[in-house]
Every structure is written in C-alpha cells, then in structure tokens.
Amino acid sequence: MKFRRLFRAALLGGMLASVAALATALPAQADNTLRIKMTGSLGIIDPELTTSTPTRDMAYLVWDTLFATDADYKVQPQMVGKYAISDDQKTYTLTLRDGLKWSDGTPVTPADCIASLKRWMVKDSFGRLLAGELDHMEAVDDTTFKLVLKEPWGMTLQALGKPGAYVPFMMPQRIADTPADKAITEYVGSGPYMMKMDEFAPGSKVVYVKNPYYVPRDEPASFLAGGKVAKVDRIERIDFPDDVSAVNALLAGEIDYMEGVPPDLLPTIEASDTAEWYIRDHLGKSLQVVFNWAQPPFNNEKVRQAAVMALSMKDIQQAYFGDNDKLYTLCPAVFFCGAPYETDINSEHVMKQDIEGAKALLKEAGYNNEPVLVIHPTDAQDADAYMTVAVQNLRAAGFNVEDFATDTATMFSRRTNNGPIADGGWSVFSTGWGGIDMMNPITNVFTKGACDKGWFGWACDDQLQQLSAAYVKAATPEEQKDIAIKLQARIYDVISFVPMGQNYIVVGRSKKLSGLIDGAVSTFWNVSKSD
C-alpha cells in the first residue's frame, strides 16, 4: 500500500513538474539571428581542400577575394582598392583597400595574399594556368604587390575573380603556408563574418557572427562583388537530413531560409502566410551524364553516340520535377542556357530521343552485349529519379545494363576507378556541376579531352585539347565565344559527357527577410530580418 501511494505521489509530482517546465519555457527566438538550411552538410571548412558547394558557399562568409564576380559575370575589385596594368600588359600592380584586417585584428599584408595565391595555384586548374603564365609575384610595400607575367595574358583578372571552386580566397600567411593537400586548422579570414569554433557541430550546426574588423566596400552589393555589409548579428547554418522537417521548420518560423526545396513540397510553402519560395538562380546546375572512355563498350565513339540518342531529357527531368516545368529547362548548351556561350549547335541527338536510331547505331558499332554498369545513387531523390529513367532508356535501346544502386559516397569513390567493371570500375555515372563552373571552358571539366590526366570519364580527344588551349590564348571575347561554340560541336560529336537538363536553384524563405542577393552562390551579407 505504502509503495502504491509513494508511486502515485511520485508520478503526480513528476507530471506537475514537467507541465510547469513546459509552460515556463519561452520560445527563444527573439534575436537578430538568421537561421538557414543549406543543401548538403558542411564538414570540411578549408575551401582549397575540397570543391564541395557547401564548403565554397560558407567560405564566402569567412574569407574574401582580391577580385570578385558581379551580377553581370564581370570581374570587379573586391579586397583590392585600385590596380594598374602596365603598358606591356605584363605587370599587374594591386593595392589593397585601406584598413583591411583579418578577423583576429592583424592587418592584411601582400605577403598573406601572395602565400594564399600560391596555395590556390597548386589546386585549381585556372590557378595552374595562371601559375604557368606567371614570372613572379612580389610585395611592393605594406599594401601593394605585383604580379609579373612572362607574356601578356588577358585572363589574369578573371582567374583572380573566379567565383566557383576552388575560389582564390585570401588567408593569413601562417595559414596559407599549409600544404595544399593538408587541411588548414585555423579559420581566420577577412570576410564579413567569422566562424564560432566553440559552437561548430559538424553535421548539425555551424554558427557565424560578425567580423568586427570587416570594412565593406562603398558600392551596393552585386552578386559576389560590391559592399558586403553584415546586417544580421548571427547566422546559424542548421543541417536537416530530412527536407520535410526543414519545410515544416520554415513554416513554423524555426528557420528563415531553405535552399533546395524539393519540387513536390512547394505547394506546402505556397499555402503559408509567413513563407514563400522563389528561384534564386537560373543557371543553377545541370545533370551531366558521363561515360567511361577507358573501358568497353564506351571506349567506342559510336556506342557513346547511341547512348545519347537513347536518353530522353524530358522524361529524365519530369521524373523528378513532375509538372513543375518552371523549375528546369531542357537546355542544349554545354556552357549553360542563360550564360554567354549558349548555343544549340550540334545538339539534335541530345535534345531528341531516338530509340530506333540508337539501336541501329549500336548494331553498326558492333556492340556485343558488353555489360554496362550504371552507378545509381539511391540516397539522393533527384539522382535516383534521373538514373532510374536513364537505365530504362538505355535498356530500351538494347544496352545490357547493370543497375548499380548505391549511395553517393560509394559513387564518389567508385568513379575514381578506371579499370574494368569486374575490378570495381564503371560505365556510366551522373553528376551535377553548377552553371558557375560549367559556363567557362576553363573551369568546365568536360572540354579538356585530356585522357588519363582529365576528369573522371577520361575523355581523350586531340581536337578538344587544341580548342581548350586556343581558348586560353584567345585575344578577344569574340574569338573566345567562337572557340566555345566549336568546343560544344566537338563535345557532342565525341561525347565527353552529355547534359540532361538544367535545374534552377529553388529557395524557400521567410517573408521577414529582405536584401537577399540572387545568384549561384548563396550569400548572406546584406540580408536583414524584420521582427
């Protein structure tokens, strides 16, 4: 009996206590904090170690660049205040803006910038081109340094203002001296925000606060250029492994910004009074289907062409987007639609599915039912939908497809293997480079034709190599565009890859936000949040 009474009392007491605790708990939301949900998870912070998009986007908060790309894809000075190009076009004299400091309060020096450029030039393809052109770099005084080229090179500033990975971010020399393949361990930059290391919880939360030493430019913000004014005091990047939860959190006001809303969840946001969705960037990314040139059957050009004829861009996109055809475009261009080198040259087979033609071409190519291993990541909704349709398309044309369902992580390691399927190799995989990297033949990996030195797929073609080299040396914008068009024509002949639809970046946002900057990179300066 005693036990029973005691038990009852304890139970009652416990319930009362929890009710009281619940009632008194105030929703701790009242502050000038921006809570964001971004695509992917931020694990690696060092922007020169990885090309991952989350790393790149968040790095723009912490680090700044000498030059930056504006909304018209023109390069503008950013950390650099004024610059001069010598009459022989070989010496670039760059002077840093007044009062630039790292977030630890020490001034930014030319030695820091030179060390940062050196680390970047080891990793980045554009950087390596610049390194090849470069005679030397030297500091002139406390704020000025010189880049001296061997020959005039019209793309020097474009390289320094490169928006996509690897971005030439400036770091203090002691950090920039870290070997390029080793991760930096100290995250000090001269960007508008700084990372709060004590609150860094990888896979869960990353917190940024204002950099007290940041001095913005005076011009209005324009994409990655102009004045980056930090308006909110604190940015919390919260990871959501589940998009449904993220949308619910947006509707409930627990987050303010959600990048990459799945198309099927948009109606939920449309029904809300407090949130809305919009297209942040029309370049976005495209689906790129890549074939393995190193192994049969795709070492045969005709077999690759047959595969392209078999694929249906419309079906592939519809499988993920359904009826939301405002969220993507069936784009014929290698260098993206809505970008300077957009063209539809030689894209007839890319745009139109032709199963019979594919069958005929396969026969002509002497395809002998060799197995085709398609890497099919099932843990990403979009990739899963795309590849399910692609497998079906290829089978319809008579390919002997092994549908290799796996996770994205395994795909990343498997695609590095250029051996036969039996030894862990592959035949087809897909990826999703962004327009910001794809629009330029220098940063686009599919233009190179560099064989085993090239990107996965190991496309190998003399003409592509020559055209790529010619592009780098082209003297005028007209000449560059001309070469870009030739590159596309050749790419669609030899099939170094095939684009299967261009997807826009869809963002859900709280109606409290203002000052958001459109573009392929997510930026959070200039953003303010009303009460």
Place this chain on the structure above:
Amino acid sequence: MALVSATGPVDAEATRRRLPGNAATHVALGIVAVYVLLAVVSPLVLGDYISVHPATRLKPPSATFWFGTDQLGRGIFERTLVGTGNSLLVGACVALLATLIGGGIGLVAGYFRTGEWVIMRLMDGLMAVPSVLLAIALASLLGAGLTTVIIAIAVPEIPRMVRLVRSVVLALRQQPYVLAAISIGTRPAKILFRHILPNAVGALTVQATYVCASAIITESILSFLGIGSTPDSPSWGSIMAYGRPYFQVSPWMILFPGVFLSVLVLTINILGDGLRDMLDPRLRRGATL
C-alpha cells in the same frame, strides 16, 4: 508434490493431443498461406512493376492505379504485392536465424553457465556493431543481395535474443520443479526441452515477432545503400522508405505496404500465441482467471 513437479507442468502427451485448435490460429495460418502464394505468384502474374512513367507520378488510388503510384509513376499495388516475397524472406529468415541461434545460445548460457562468461562478453561486443557497417563490409565479401541483408540484420539481433532467453532461463532454473528434476538426475537436455524451453517460448515469440517486423523495415535502409532489394525488385520496406519524403502529399505510398506489414505482424502474434498454447497446457487455466 516434488514428484509431480518433477515430471513438470508440461505434459508431452497432453501437448500432442492439444494441437492448435482455436479459430484465430487457423485464420492466421490461412493468411500466411495467402502471403506465400502472393510472394510466389505475383511476380509472374502481375503486369509491369519496373518501368517508370514520369507523366503519372504520385497519382492517388483510382480504378487504373488501385493503390496509387509512386514518385516515378510505378503502381504501388503491383510493387507491394511483388514486394511480399522479399519482405517475407527477410523477415522470416532474420527472425528464424535470431531465434534459433540466439535462443540456442541463450538456453545453453543460462542453464549450464559454463562458458557463459565468454559467450556473454562476446555478445556484449557483437551488440555494438551497427548493421549498416556490417552490411557494407559483408556486401564486399559476399556481394550485395538478400543473403547479405539477412546476415547483416540478424547478427546484431542475436545478442539481444541471447540476453532475453538467458534471463528467462536464469529465473526458471531456480524454480522448484527444475531443481527437483535436477536432483533426481534428469538429463539436462530433457530438462531444457521439457521444462525450460516451453516456458521461454512466450518471451521468445514476442521478441521474434519484433525482430521479424523490424528486419522488414531495416531492410529498406540497406536497400538505399544498394545492398538490399534493388529498384527492380521492390520490398515493403523500400516502398515505404521511398515514400517518406512524399508522406504529406502522397500518403498512399506508405499506407498500403504498411497495411500488409501490419497484417503480417498481427498474424505472427497470433501464431506465436498459438504455438505457446500448443506447448504449454497451463495457459488454459490462466485464461480462465
């Protein structure tokens, strides 16, 4: 009294006479038969459950699509029925493996107590290994497939079964009738099978039912890694798992395979009770309390 207890409350003769008799058990057996039939027949009889139709994705149930369609426009009806095979196989095999191996080890460890120390510590260690890691490693050894899935899910379940059965045995071992049986020199095997096992069946079947259902759901996690069922051979677990992001817009992707799974779990529960009745005549009296 001691002698009566020594022959035990479970009388083998009585058990044999009392074959599973109640109606619920018969219905349950009938359902199992239907499921097995579905598993065998539906892949042969049903139309296309593989090819995707982007134009008809996420359609609600209708005369054309009885259970609606999934995110790629495939019929949920066809996929659920065809998925019966994979799901039954995984559920049944994992439950059987865990019960037979885990139950066996648990009985021995709890009764004889020789080697118990080593066995139980080994089990402590095995419990710590996550299925996902085991599955990925096994997949590289045995290749991806249902065998890998079954082993990967069963292994971490075994220690749990061992601990549960052992705890039942530890308690039973001190009961007067067991002590009496030991004192008159009954063979350990006889004691185990006559006195201990029947009294452990209740807990064993509860755990086995749970293991079976959880294996069917866990299989879907592995199928996302390409280790379980492939896109061409669906399972209830994978249909539901693919339906998760669409739950608010297309709940039918989860509803129908979920109902199939629920019926299976209910059926196993009833069969478990039936099995217990068959082995344990005392329940008759318990039921009249």
Place this chain on the structure above:
Amino acid sequence: MLRYVGLRLLSTIPVLAFVLLLAFFLLHLAPGDPAALIAGDSATPAQVEAIRAQLHLNEPLSTQLWIWLIDLAHFDLGRSVFSNLPVTQLIAQRFEPTLMLAISTTILAVLLAVPLGVIAAYRARTGIDRGVIVLAVAGYSVPVFVIGYCLIFVFAVQLHWLPVQGYKPLAEGLGGTLRSLVLPTVALALLYVGLIARVTRATMLEVLDEDYIRTARAKGALTLRVLCIHALKNAGPPIVTVIGIGFASLIGGVVVTETVFNIPGLGRLTAEAVLRRDYPLVQGMLLTFAVMLVAINLVVDLTYPLFDPRIRY
C-alpha cells in the same frame, strides 16, 4: 558482488579489443574511400590521390592499425578526417541529445508498458489483452516517421505548442530540453510500449501458474496486488532485460527519429561516419557503444538477484 563487478569491469578490456579489431577489419573490408569524398565532386584523380597519401590510406592495413593503436594507447581517438575535430569532441556533442532521448523514451515506455502488460496477463484473452496486441502491431509495423510527421503536423505546425525540430541542450534550461523531447519521445515510445508490454505479459503468464500464485488464487487472494508483488517480481529478469536491450538500442542511436525531428544524436553521426568512411570516427563510436553496452548489461545483470535472490551471478 564487488568481486563480480570488478571482474566484469576487467573483462571489458578483451570485449573492447574484440570490438576494435572487428570494427577495424569491417571498415577496411568495406569499399569506399574518404579521400574521394573529401576532395569533392570536381577534384581530379591526382588531387584525390594526394589527399589519400596525406591520410595514410595508402599504407598497408597493419601500418594503419598500428598508427591507430599507438594513438589509442595515448588515449587519443584521433580526429575526424572530414571536420578535423577530435573524435571525442564530436561524440561528446552528440551524446547529450541521445542520452536524454533514451532516458525519456525508456521512462515513458516503462510507465505505460509494464502496467499494461500486467493487466493483459491478468485478463488474458480479453479486450485489454487484445488492445495490447494491437498496440504492439502498430508499434512494430507503422514506421516511426509516420507517427513523427503526424505529431509534428498537429502539435507543431498547426497548434504551435511544441517545436518542429531540433534539440535544446540542458545548458539552456530544462524547459526547452523537455519541450524539444516531447514529440520524439512519444513517437519512439510506441514501439517500446508494445515490445515491453508483450514481454511482460508473456513472462507473467509463465509465472501465473507457479505454486504460490496457485495458493494465493486458491485462497481467493489473487488480486492485482498479489500479481504485482509476487508475479511481477518473478517475471522481473526478462522484463528488465528487454528494457535494458531497448535502452541500449536507444543509446546506439535512432537514425530515423533523429532525422525526422532533426535531433543531432549518435545515430546520425554513426550512419554518416560509416557512409563517408570516416575511419577514426567510426572506430571511436564503436568503442563508445561497446563501453556503454557493457555498462548497461552489467547493471541489468546486477538487478536479477533483486528479483530472486537465488539467482547467482
């Protein structure tokens, strides 16, 4: 008893060694390469190779094991190859949410399940008994995310009573922590209520016929009270065991629940670490789990004699 506890604790060492070796070989058996993931989508093969070398991934297995063991001997679990944070710090970050969720779920489940199981046994084959079966069926076969989404929709999105997602640490106040735990606890508890209630019922039924119960019944004294004191006591070990197993599974992490409610717990950390082949992190996690399991199982074993003093260790 102290000697027993001491021996058990001592035997943790071979258990850990076993887990460590198993983990190491399982991990390296698994195909996959953290270097390719670190380098990112656009890295060239040469860049991947450079990172691989940096992480000692090209060394023979025995060398890698040796490097790790040396670190371990210095009580250093190493650093995550991705975030470069110490493994101990990463695990510590995730430990509190997981522990709190495990405790709240276990308390709720036990408070509901044990009485339900007792009543189901006392009134076997009646409405309440069938109700427990239905509860168990629902708990086993309705995916936890279905219950989770429904709870979120009603109590968070529509009524705004509770947060949609996230975990508020204890350091920010008990109230916030409890609020963030209510929905995930309810969603998770259903499964364990079914399981524990069914095991309670099953073991109770075995005890119901024992001599002393029979005596009590003959005297007309078989009330719920007798049931609770005598039968439940004797049915104790299996019930405590199943509660312990449940608690251990909860500590191991509940990936789906953590995902749906966006709780940064050990389950998600383990799954991500395994998928990304973050070798030091996975090894550190397994070590942690093994220690926790040994402790939980020891505590469970120590309770057996409380129910029946005749049970020796």
